[in-house]
Amino acid sequence: xxxxxxxxxxxxxxxxxxxxxxxxxxxxxxxxxxxxxxxxxxxxxxxxxxxxxxxxxxxxxxxxxxxxxxxxxxxxxxxxxxxxxxxxxxxxxxxxxxxxxxxxxxxxxxxxxxxxxxxxxxxxxxxxxxxxxxxxxxxxxxxxxxxxxxxxxxxxxxxxxxxxxxxxxxxxxxxxxxxxxxxxxxxxxxxxxxxxxxxxxxxxxxxxxxxxxxxxxxxxxxxxxxxxxxxxxxxxxxxxxxxxxxxxxxxxxxxxxxxxxxxxxxxxxxxxxxxxxxx
Amino acid sequence: xxxxxxxxxxxxxxxxxxxxxxxxxxxxxxxxxxxxxxxxxxxxxxxxxxxxxxxxxxxxxxxxxxxxxxxxxxxxxxxxxxxxxxxxxxxxxxxxxxxxxxxxxxxxxxxxxxxxxxxxxxxxxxxxxxxxxxxxxxxxxxxxxxxxxxxxxxxxxxxxxxxxxxxxxxxxxxxxxxxxxxxxxxxxxxxxxxxxxxxxxxxxxxxxxxxxxxxxxxxxxxxxxxxxxxxxxxxxxxxxxxxxxxxxxxxxxxxxxxxxxxxxxxxxxxxxxxxxxxxxxxxxxxxxxxxxxxxxxxxxxxxxxxxxxxxxxxxxxxxxx
Numbered sequence: 001x002x003x004x005x006x007x008x009x010x011x012x013x014x015x016x017x018x019x020x021x022x023x024x025x026x027x028x029x030x031x032x033x034x035x036x037x038x039x040x041x042x043x044x045x046x047x048x049x050x051x052x053x054x055x056x057x058x059x060x061x062x063x064x065x066x067x068x069x070x071x072x073x074x075x076x077x078x079x080x081x082x083x084x085x086x087x088x089x090x091x092x093x094x095x096x097x098x099x100x101x102x103x104x105x106x107x108x109x110x111x112x113x114x115x116x117x118x119x120x121x122x123x124x125x126x127x128x129x130x131x132x133x134x135x136x137x138x139x140x141x142x143x144x145x146x147x148x149x150x151x152x153x154x155x156x157x158x159x160x161x162x163x164x165x166x167x168x169x170x171x172x173x174x175x176x177x178x179x180x181x182x183x184x185x186x187x188x189x190x191x192x193x194x195x196x197x198x199x200x201x202x203x204x205x206x207x208x209x210x211x212x213x214x215x216x217x218x219x220x221x222x223x224x225x226x227x228x229x230x231x232x233x234x235x236x237x238x239x240x241x242x243x244x245x246x247x248x249x250x251x252x253x254x255x256x257x258x259x260x261x262x263x264x265x266x267x268x269x270x271x272x273x274x275x276x277x278x279x
Numbered sequence: 280x281x282x283x284x285x286x287x288x289x290x291x292x293x294x295x296x297x298x299x300x301x302x303x304x305x306x307x308x309x310x311x312x313x314x315x316x317x318x319x320x321x322x323x324x325x326x327x328x329x330x331x332x333x334x335x336x337x338x339x340x341x342x343x344x345x346x347x348x349x350x351x352x353x354x355x356x357x358x359x360x361x362x363x364x365x366x367x368x369x370x371x372x373x374x375x376x377x378x379x380x381x382x383x384x385x386x387x388x389x390x391x392x393x394x395x396x397x398x399x400x401x402x403x404x405x406x407x408x409x410x411x412x413x414x415x416x417x418x419x420x421x422x423x424x425x426x427x428x429x430x431x432x433x434x435x436x437x438x439x440x441x442x443x444x445x446x447x448x449x450x451x452x453x454x455x456x457x458x459x460x461x462x463x464x465x466x467x468x469x470x471x472x473x474x475x476x477x478x479x480x481x482x483x484x485x486x487x488x489x490x491x492x493x494x495x496x497x498x499x500x501x502x503x504x505x506x507x508x509x510x511x512x513x514x515x516x517x518x519x520x521x522x523x524x525x526x527x528x529x530x531x532x533x534x535x536x537x538x539x540x541x542x543x544x545x546x547x548x549x550x551x552x553x554x555x556x557x558x559x560x561x562x563x564x565x566x567x568x569x570x571x572x573x574x575x576x577x578x579x580x581x582x583x584x585x586x587x588x589x590x591x592x593x594x595x596x597x598x599x600x
Contacts, residue, residue: 057352057353061351063348103380104351104380105381112351112376112380113375113376113380115375116371116372116375119340119344119372119375119376122340122344122345122347122348122372122376123344123345123347124348125341125345125348126345126346126347126348126350126352126356127352129333129348129349130349130352130353130354133309133330133331133349134352134354136352152340153338153340153344153372156335156336156341157341159336159338160335160336160341
């Protein structure tokens with residue numbers, strides 16, 4: 001898919017997810033906006049998937065390890081055709097099936113239920129490892145938050161991915177530099193991430209998490225690498241696309257009020273219109 | 280049959296054999312380990328099926344969720360570590376990544392109960408049945424002997440959904456194979472002795488003790504029914520309700536906390552559906568301590584004689600009103 005088409009899809013996903021979080025009066029817009037470009041590239045360009053066959057044993061897998069960014073995943077899945085976009089209107093509602101964190105039982109296209117940080121990447125290791133038994137050639141992707149890296153289980157999973165040289169596994173880290181209580185550098189310093197992942201035996205790649213071409217290139221390089229698992233460090237902006245949410249930890253888990261919603265929507269819609277107007 | 284003729288084997292040993300014996304028949308079976316393959320007895324499978332054996336190192340939380348991921352790809356993982364880590368350290372992983380999505384994983388807790396012995400309280404898991412039983416959709420199985428364990432392993436391979444299987448460290452008499460009419464089905468209790476004075480419902484290695492207690496009681500004219508509850512959840516309500524209706528009291532026995540395990544399950548059932556006197560025999564609200572398995576079991580009153588004494592006392596108490 002062209003970069004312009006990817007940008008348009010990501011812009012639509014931002015509108016869907018901010019609208020859903022506003023309707024729900026709760027949710028996690030900041031991290032959803034920072035990772036939605038990478039999810040768009042994965043689901044519209046990189047992954048071998050067919051929304052008509054969500055259980056195909058040969059499909060590529062994706063695990064949203066930072067499960068609180070379900071609004072981003074659900075939006076991309078809806079746009080990709082797994083379920084109607086209108087389902088997003090019942091995010092977090094008792095009337096629907098779109099629970100606050102990814103639910104593989106009730107939401108079509110979700111490959112793993114997540115929400116408890118540090119666990120999704122282990123599940124992704126398991127999916128990649130399963131291919132060694134089943135002989136299937138799918139790839140597995142998992143997106144983590146940089147705050148999530150505080151969890152010790154992430155590093156257990158890293159050791160395991162390296163032990164079994166899972167070149168069919170690619171982790172992506174949404175490095176937006178913020179977590180609930182503030183800067184990741186203050187809450188629990190985890191840098192230097194590149195040196196840490198390298199020391200754990202992973203092939204480290206870097207990308208601009210809001211540049212479709214940069215994300216695509218990194219994913220392609222990860223697929224080329226055959227000596228072990230790869231991790232892509234995505235430089236991102238928390239709240240990307242909504243001016244007052246950008247780089248503000250306060251928007252980690254808070255819904256915009258009506259006035260803020262109107263402003264966010266006008267910014268996001270103007271951005272989409274601008275992309276569509278481009279020649 | 281005299282006591283000398285009954286073979287003794289630890290359920291963990293039978294489990295390890297079952298994995299190897301069933302591997303060809305069930306190619307989806309994979310075994311995950313956390314650096315305890317000599318103790319959990321998965322080493323035989325590791326040797327015979329190295330491509331289906333995954334040692335995750337001393338990282339139980341990761342192992343648990345790796346298994347969850349593997350199960351979504353059509354495999355049937357059994358995770359292995361000590362019960363205290365399987366149900367304790369990895370509790371939230373079991374809850375959120377296996378039970379909540381209803382995944383097809385068997386979490387195996389070896390060295391369950393007080394009979395671990397010498398290692399002491401940190402390794403004597405007395406709360407696993409409670410912790411696993413409270414999770415929605417979990418099947419919780421605690422076989423009493425080698426024969427029952429092998430049947431349980433195959434049943435759990437075929438079972439679809441999350442399950443917990445408890446193994447014991449110590450060698451125990453292998454009795455169920457020679458009991459006429461014995462058959463194994465998940466969720467079905469087995470009546471091993473008939474009786475109409477009191478019902479003793481036991482699980483794990485205390486089943487054999489309950490049978491022996493029944494024999495002791497018989498000598499003094501007390502007729503004790505013995506029910507083997509190998510599946511704590513789903514509990515066989517029918518066999519327990521029937522026993523409650525046909526005997527004067529129900530005594531539960533387990534080498535586990537009296538809170539929330541078999542005793543809890545039976546008390547919950549009977550208090551709502553058929554209130555009769557229920558007594559729970561097990562480890563009172565306390566941690567274990569070091570000692571040989573036999574000494575520790577004696578210390579905490581997990582013996583046939585102590586069970587018989589308790590049953591006799593219950594019936595005396597009821598007689599006196």
